[in-house]
Amino acid sequence: MNAAAKSHPRSITESPWYWAYVFCTGGLIVLITMGPKYIERQTQIEQNGQKRQWAAQHVAGQVQAVSRSDSDELSIVLWPLFIVLGSILGVAWIKLIHDHLKRRAQPAELPVTSENDDGVTIDAVSPDGGHQ
Numbered sequence: 001m002n003a004a005a006k007s008h009p010r011s012i013t014e015s016p017w018y019w020a021y022v023f024c025t026g027g028l029i030v031l032i033t034m035g036p037k038y039i040e041r042q043t044q045i046e047q048n049g050q051k052r053q054w055a056a057q058h059v060a061g062q063v064q065a066v067s068r069s070d071s072d073e074l075s076i077v078l079w080p081l082f083i084v085l086g087s088i089l090g091v092a093w094i095k096l097i098h099d100h101l102k103r104r105a106q107p108a109e110l111p112v113t114s115e116n117d118d119g120v121t122i123d124a125v126s127p128d129g130g131h132q
């Protein structure tokens with residue numbers, strides 16, 4: 001690889017941590033905006049299921065009090081998704097910043113030079129014809 005190709009910094013979009021950061025941010029935005037609608041719909045689904053269960057018990061002659069589901073006691077909740085996406089987002093953000101600072105701290109790579117037996121300095125050349 002030649003020296004000109006090495007002197008350009010790697011793009012941030014080449015990092016998998018960048019894409020984890022982007023997708024987790026998008027996922028959290030969707031969860032925050034759609035969460036209330038999900039809770040409303042899930043409450044309705046669970047209440048319908050409880051009503052069907054009560055009707056089946058009533059037909060069978062086993063009348064029991066079935067507690068109604070409120071939005072606070074859903075059987076399927078979103079908080080595990082918030083925890084997972086938030087954790088991945090935090091790790092990706094920290095790793096992305098760490099990699100960025102590490103790249104900035106590294107000096108630009110210079111071509112490798114060496115001296116031959118006659119005291120003449122020559123550039124090392126890779127097999128593809130470029131400087132190393």
